[in-house]
Each structure stands twice: as C-alpha cells, then as structure tokens.
Amino acid sequence: MNLRSSVLSALMLGLATLLPAAAVAAGAHAHSHSHSHAQAGHGAHEHGRIALEIALEGQELTIGLEAPLDSLLGFERAPRTEAEKKAAQAMLEHLRAGQGLFAPDAAAQCQPVSATVDAPVLQAGGAAKGEHADLDATFVLRCALPQALTSIDLGGLLDRHRRIARVEAEIVTPAGQFKSVLKRPARVLRWGR
Numbered sequence: 198m199n200l201r202s203s204v205l206s207a208l209m210l211g212l213a214t215l216l217p218a219a220a221v222a223a224g225a226h227a228h229s230h231s232h233s234h235a236q237a238g239h240g241a242h243e244h245g246r247i248a249l250e251i252a253l254e255g256q257e258l259t260i261g262l263e264a265p266l267d268s269l270l271g272f273e274r275a276p277r278t279e280a281e282k283k284a285a286q287a288m289l290e291h292l293r294a295g296q297g298l299f300a301p302d303a304a305a306q307c308q309p310v311s312a313t314v315d316a317p318v319l320q321a322g323g324a325a326k327g328e329h330a331d332l333d334a335t336f337v338l339r340c341a342l343p344q345a346l347t348s349i350d351l352g353g354l355l356d357r358h359r360r361i362a363r364v365e366a367e368i369v370t371p372a373g374q375f376k377s378v379l380k381r382p383a384r385v386l387r388w389g390r
C-alpha cells in the first residue's frame with residue numbers, strides 16, 4: 198500500500214465514525230483535493246495502470262481519473278510530429294466530450310454533466326519536468342436513481358486505450374467505501390456486492 202492510499206484509508210476510517218451524510222460530504226471534499234500535483238505521496242506512476250476515484254453524493258457521480266500519458270497516447274511529452282499532434286488532440290477531445298467513456302448501471306440512469314481534463318505537458322508551452330507525465334481528469338454525471346449504482350462499465354475507455362491493463366479504483370458512496378481492481382480483459386468495475 199502506498200502512502201497516498203494509506204492516508205486515504207486512515208481518512209476513510211476516521212470518516213466512518215461520523216454521521217453518514219457528513220462522511221459522504223467530507224469524502225467528496227477529500228476527493229477534490231487528491232488531484233493536486235503538489236501533494237506528497239501522489240499516486241504511483243506506472244505505465245498500463247490508471248487510478249479512478251469515484252464518489253457518489255446525492256445524485257452526483259464524480260469520477261476522477263489519473264493516468265500516465267503513456268497509457269493514453271504512447272508518449273509523455275509535447276507532441277513533435279503532425280501525427281502525434283493529431284493523436285494528442287483527438288485524445289483530449291474525446292475525454293473532454295465525456296461521452297461513451299463510462300457506462301454506469303443502466304438502472305441508475307446516469308447522464309454526463311461535465312468533463313475537465315488537465316495534461317500540462319500537452320498544452321502550449323508545457324514542458325515535462327521529468328521523464329514521466331500524467332493526465333488528470335474529472336467527470337461528473339448525474340444519476341436519477343443513484344441507489345441502483347453498483348458498477349461502471351469501462352469498456353468505452355478500455356477499447357480506445359489498449360495500453361490500459363489495470364484500473365485501480367477507490368469508491369465512496371452512501372453505502373460505504375470500497376476498493377476495486379479491474380484487469381483487462383474485464384471491463385466492468387464492480388463494488389459493494
């Protein structure tokens with residue numbers, strides 16, 4: 198277990214003693230801060246592995262994605278050739294569109310609301326600070342029947358990005374806090390059952 202997940206686990210254990218509603222709110226708060234690049238113990242960068250932080254609060258489903266750029270593009274620096282520029286642009290546009298990436302339980306009736314994508318090394322003037330670079334993204338969906346949500350089909354993401362071999366997810370819902378690991382060829386991330 199790395200430092201970050203240790204901190205998260207300790208935080209979640211602490212939250213478990215609070216009122217459920219407060220725990221969920223605080224969990225979402227912690228989630229929103231966990232993408233800071235300056236934070237000590239930021240998730241380990243390992244090609245082929247991506248991390249998801251999933252939080253369900255009321256009808257709002259937030260999916261935080263942290264991925265090595267290699268897993269999405271095959272390189273981790275500013276694009277050099279026209280082909281690389283096109284590939285980077287297409288990848289960013291696809292993620293920012295936020296459509297067809299995640300398919301929560303149909304019964305939960307979730308619709309995409311927003312998607313924000315941050316990949317500094319790909320942006321104009323961006324420069325890699327080291328050999329590796331990540332992409333961070335946050336997807337928000339609204340679910341009419343959130344209590345029906347116990348899985349998310351990641352097929353849309355996995356089909357487009359063949360380099361992703363493993364997905365490590367932390368899930369915070371009113372029903373509890375879970376960890377789930379998905380390895381290709383599995384496509385559906387499940388928790389709570």
Ligand SMILES: [Zn+2]
Nearest residue numbers: 265267329330
């Ligand atoms: Zn890397």
